[in-house]
Amino acid sequence: MTIIVTDTGFAPDDFAGPELRVEALPANDCAGFAVTLPSDTAPDALTGPLLEAAMIRIEFPTFADGRGFTLARLLRINGYRGRLRAAGHVIADQYAMARRSGFDEVEIADELATRQPEPHWRARADWQAHDYRNRLARPGA
Numbered sequence: 001m002t003i004i005v006t007d008t009g010f011a012p013d014d015f016a017g018p019e020l021r022v023e024a025l026p027a028n029d030c031a032g033f034a035v036t037l038p039s040d041t042a043p044d045a046l047t048g049p050l051l052e053a054a055m056i057r058i059e060f061p062t063f064a065d066g067r068g069f070t071l072a073r074l075l076r077i078n079g080y081r082g083r084l085r086a087a088g089h090v091i092a093d094q095y096a097m098a099r100r101s102g103f104d105e106v107e108i109a110d111e112l113a114t115r116q117p118e119p120h121w122r123a124r125a126d127w128q129a130h131d132y133r134n135r136l137a138r139p140g141a
Helices: 048-052 067-077 092-101 110-115 118-122 132-137
Strands: 002-006 009-011 019-021 034-037 055-060 083-088 105-109
Touching: 002 110, 009 118, 055 067, 067 083, 067 092, 092 118, 105 110
Parallel strands: 019 034, 034 055, 055 083, 083 105
Antiparallel strands: 002 009, 002 105
C-alpha cells in the first residue's frame, strides 16, 4: 500500500489510468498513461510523447539519490504540464525540494508514513515561504 503526500497532507492514490514503465511506452501516444521513470533516465529521453503522459512517476531508490529532482526540473523546463510524482525513498525533510523542483506530490510506503507521520510532512507544506530566495528578498527576514 502507498500513501500520497501533498501540501494538504496524506491521501490515497486517486490515479485511475493505466500505468507502464518508460521502456514500454507507445511510440506515438502517451495521453492518459502514468509513466514510471527510473532515477537513471537519460535527460535526452525527457521529450516527445512522454510529455503528453497524464502522470509521470520518478523513482527514488534511496533518499540519498537526488537525480529524480533534476529529472523533475528538466521535465518542467521541457514543457511537461501533467501530474508529476516522486515515488519511493523520499523523506519529509526533502518535501520542500521535491515541490521546488516541480513535483506535485510524493508517493511513500506505509512503513515510512509510520516513521514520519503526516504532521512531519505538513510542517514542510509551506515550502514556498521557506525558500531562501524569499528570505533574501525581504530585508531583516
